Each structure stands twice: as C-alpha cells, then as structure tokens.
Amino acid sequence: MAIAGKSQLSGKFRRNRMLLTAVLAVYFIYTFIPIFYVITAATKTNQDLFNTFGLWFSDDFHLWQNLSELFTIQDGIFLRWLGNTFYYATVSALGAAIFATLAGYAFAKYDFTGKKFLFALVLGAVMIPQTALVIPIFLLLSEVGLLNTAWAVILPSLVFPPGVFLMRAYVDEAISNEIIDAGRMDGAGEFHIFSRLAFRMLMPGFTTVLILAFVANWNNYFLPLVVLNSPEYFPVTVGLANWYATAVGGTGGVLLYTVVMTGALVSILPVIVAFLIMQRFWQGGLGAGGVKA
Amino acid sequence: MAVITLKDVKKSFGAMSIIANVNLTIQDREFVIFVGPSGSGKSTLLRLVAGLEDTTSGQILIDGEDVTNLGPAERQLSMVFQSYALYPTKTVRQNMSFGLEVARLPKAEITRRVDRVAAILKLEDYMDRKPVALSGGQRQRVAIGRAIVREPVAFLFDEPLSNLDAALRVEMRIEIAKLHQRLGATMIYVTHDQVEAMTLADKIVVLDKGDIQQIGTPIELYEHPANLFVAQFIGSPKMNVLVARADGATITFKSGGRLALSAATPTNVAKLGVRPEDISLVREEQGHLVGTVEVVERLGSDTFAYVAVDQLDAVTVRIVGNVAGITAGQKVGLSLDLNRLHLFADDGKTISTTI
Secondary structure (H helix, E strand, O other), X not given: OOEOOEOOOOHHHHHHHHHHHHHHHHHHHHHHHXXXXXXXXXXXXXXXXXXXXXXXXXXXXXXXXXXXXXXXXXXXXXXXXXXXXXXXXXXXXXXXXXXXXXXXXHHHHOOOOOHHHHHHHHHHHHHOOHHHHHHHHHHHHXXXXXXXXXXXXXXXXXXXXXXXXXXXXXXXXXXXXXXXXXXXXXXXXXHHHHHHHHHHHOHHHHHHHHHHHHHHHHOXXXXXXXXXXXXXXXXXXXXXXXXXXXXXXXXXXXXXXXXXXXXXXXXXXXXXXXXXXXXXXXXXXXXXXXXXX | OOOEEEEEEEEEEOOEEEEXXXXXXXXXXXXXXXXXXXXXXXXXXXXXXXXXXXXXXXXXXXXXXXXXXXXXXXXXXXEEOOOOOOOOOOOHHHHHHHHXXXXXXXXXXXXHHHHHHHHHOOOHHHOOOOHHHOOHHHHHHHHHHHHHHOOOOEEEEXXXXXXXXXXXXXXXXXXXXXXXXXXXXXXXXXXXXXXXXXXXXXXEEEEEOOEEEXXXXXXXXXXXXXXHHHXXXXXXXXXXXXXXXXXXXXXXXXXXXXXXXXXXXXXXXXXXXXXXXXXXXXXXXXXOEXXXXXXXXXXXXXXXXXXXXXXXXOEEEEEEOOOOOOOXXXXXXXXXXXXXXXXXXOOOEEOOOOO
16 A cells, blocks of 8 residues: 555655565575475485485485384374473463463553552563573472472463563453443443453453463473473473484484474474464454454 | 432542532432533542442432442443443343343343333344444444343433534434433433533533532523533533623723623622623624624524624624624624623622622
C-alpha cells in the first residue's frame, strides 16, 4: 500500500525496501545454514559426513537407515526422550501460560498493596538468565527430594516472567474495566469473570505465551542436565548431548555422528509444527483489539 | 420497587475528595439524572450506588435496607455502561442470559425472560450474533436488554448514549423514555448532556466538583437555578451572564447601561443572568443595552443572534422563527424581560428577589 508522500516509485522508498530485503536475506541465510547443515547431514552415511561437502547432499541417500538406527539404538531410548521432552514442554508450557495469564490479569486489573514492587520483581526476573538460577534450584530440589524426577524439570519451568509481562500488557489492551464491571453487576465472582468472560478474550495472548514457553522448555538443556541423572528421564536435548559426547569420545564405536544429527533434525520438527498450527491464533491476537466490544 | 437513599455519602481516593457529602433520596419509579461536567463526580456517585466502588463513609439504603457493604449483584440493580460492555465472545442471547445463569435460574425461565425482553427491544433477529456483528444502536439495545432480563429493583445508566451518533441518540433517548414508562422502574442516569437530562428526567441532580449544586425538576432548574453554575449548565444556548452592580432599584452594567427595577434589590449583586429567549432585539434607542450583531445563526425554527456589547461578553439572543432583517454588523438595542432576570452574588449564589 502506498503511503501519501512516499510513493512506491520514489527512489527513497525503493532504496529503503532493497536495504530491508538485503538485511532480511542476510539474517535468513545466517539462521538457515545450520538447519540446512543438519538436514543434509541426516541424509548421509557417517563416512560421507566427513568426506563430502557439508552443505549439500551426497550420492548415497541414507536418511531412512539413519532414522531406523536412531529409533532402535539402545532399545529405542530416543523415542522415550522425545516423549519426555514433549511431556515436560507441554505440562510446563500449559502451567506457565496459565500462571502468567492469572498473574498478568491481577497486575492489570486489581489494585493491591505492593503491586509496584511485585511487578518490579517480575521485570527483574526477566533479566536474570535461568542458568544463574540452576544451582539454587538444584539445592532446593535436593532439599525436598525431587531430584531426578519429572517435577524437577516441570516445577521450575512453571515460572515464566516474560509471560507475566506480556500478559499484563495484553490484558490491559484486550479487556476493558467496564466488561469486568458488567460481570460483577451480573453477579459473577472474580474468578468466574476471569474464567468465563476474560479468558476467552485473552486466548491470543495466552497462545503466544504458550508457544514461547513451549519452545523455551523444548530447548531447555541446562536445567534437566543438572537435575536429572537417569537416562530414562532425559529430554532429547540432554540425551543427544550425551550421545554426541560418546561419539566424540569414540568410546564403544557404536554411536555415529549421523545418528546424533538425525536426532537433532527429528527434535526440531515438533517445534516447527507447533509454530505452524499456533500461527493462526497468533495472527488473530494482533488484530483482536481493533473491534470495540 | 425501590427507594434509594444516600446518607452523608463521601468518597475519596487517598487525599483527593471525589464526592464531598451527598444526601439524596430517589423515589420509587423516579427517573433521576445526575448531570455535570467531566470530573464532577457523577459517574463515581453512580458507581457507589451500584456497589462497584466502596464508599469512604456514609450509608446507601435501598428500600430502607442498608446495602453499603453489599456487592453489586446483591443490591439487585442493573447497569448499562457507556461502552455497552457486551461480552464479545458471547452471542446476544448468551450476553442476556449470563446474569441469569450465574443466578442459577432454571433454563426454561431464562429462555422465557430473554425471549420476552428480546421481543420488547426487537432483538429477535440478532439473538445468535456476536456483538461485533451488530450496529451501535443494536449493541445499545442488547446492553439494555441484558439489564432488563435480570428484573432489577432499579436501573443505572452510565452515559449510555454518548457513543452513538446524533440521530441515533435522539432515537434511543425516546426509546429509553418509553422504556421507563413501560417498566415503571426506578432509574438513575448519568450524562453530561443537559438536553438528555432535561428531556428524560423527573428529577435532575446537578453536580460539580463532587458536590450537589441543586436538585429539582428540569423546569425548576431552568426557571430557578440555585446558583450561577446551574444557571449556566442548564439551558442551551447558555444563559447570558452580565457583570452588573445594584444600587437600590437600579442595576448598572459595566458597559454603562442601566436597568430600572420595580423594587429595590440587595446590594451584593455581582452578576445578572438572562436567558437568550428573554431578550428581544429593538431599536438602538429603545434597548437597555446597545450592541453590534456579530453573527446570525438561522436554524429555521429559531434564529440566534450573537451581539457584542461594549465591555461585556457577547450576548446571545434567541428569536423564535426565521426573522428577516437581522444582519451582521447591524447596531441594535437589547431589551431585557425584567420579570425574568436572575441575580447572582459574588459567590455565585442566586439572590432571591421579588423583582
């Protein structure tokens, strides 16, 4: 669409557009090269992996064999890891998104003592990398005897400060005080208003936080690495890293780089699928405030 | 139905006082309008009655029962909001039945009530639509319908028409008046629009800065405003207010013009008010004041002349009908109806006289 004063034919507009396209192209290449490397590597034999050009396929298409090996090696433990990751990420993301929505709603719509201080804490927590918290979390979990259980990964992941921050802003935008007042006049209690009236209106924001939390948990490596030690509880990230270490060490000689690469490829597919499915909710969210209720 | 009484009601946020000290009784079936400029506290007062805000002190009684500490729903009031506040994810039917479902009424009863109200408000064709798919007027009717189905003891309206365009506003105003006659319910209505207040109200409560300025019927307020604020707020175009001094039975304007009254007035007169329709245009030498016509507005039914008078603000004159022969730049005399003058003291209070 042409903007008045900046016609599509103007030199400035075209220069800006070309510059923007160039920057995006560089960014695309930068992000896509590693993914492409994983894709090609997963289709090669271990020998070809080192003897052929890294960013293209070799003549011997070995993907099916690699996949078969991936899912059968060590009694098919990879499938178990995939299941673990899916379980940890889904439960954590759902819990984190629900808590973030509740907290965001409370911050946006209620006045209570210490609100500013608490929100400052949330903001502060956004700045702290999770890595820094892993050791204290380890000590806490050890204290309550939850180490090496699923809870050790899920409980800490239910706290998702960026989600609280996002949901507060979203609630502010999406829900007018008058709608809440209307619910009160209709006799609904505060939780009833939240669950029956507000929550549906917050779906786009909720989904956004859900995806972000899901991806963060799917990719989580350091926390499970520290708090889990039985391979049957490992998520894919930790399991693959273990395999990789074995492959590098050359011990046993059973594990091949290509299996690790194929595992990496398989492990990113669900995230891509989740993004594609959730996308429509996401886009719905951006336009939701446009219609006055 | 409902008699609503406010006793010494005060509301403040921190150190800021929003409602000073309100004492007010709203009779059963009365249509009462809170009117005032923005920030006058009229909406806050309504929210206090609704139970959406807590009073800082004082009591609110409905039919003699103290409801000060009861929640909004327990007061059995319904409210219509300025933005309609319909639930966007629910259909019209679901919007109207939500409150009844919360109250756990039997399904058949809910359907009966919703259908009946939908028929009254002519909403039958839209029952399965979401609010997004409705026009402004339809949304407003749904909001009113949602209030009616609950069969409340009284209705509260918070500037319900201010989001509508001018034509629709007049239409809905008449709808609300009819609704009041039909339901015979107590209604409290907040508006900043004095025309709405004049046309709808049995009783108007004029508020300014959290304080009640005057309570009365529309005509009482128009004819006998208690102070300068009410005098200027009620009536369109506004009452003309001219700086003047009184000396016995003579009033002298700042411009030098004089009025001879039939009786002596108190000496503390600071301002003289006269409504646009109580002034007539006469020949220069016959008027109490002399000025120059600046602008003439012809509305067909009325003609408004804005006359600049030396050292005074422009004086608005209303003449019924479309009068020919008045043009901008013309020198005219202004003749004031001496039986319909309003005198105000320095503090703005009306000075009661028997002029």
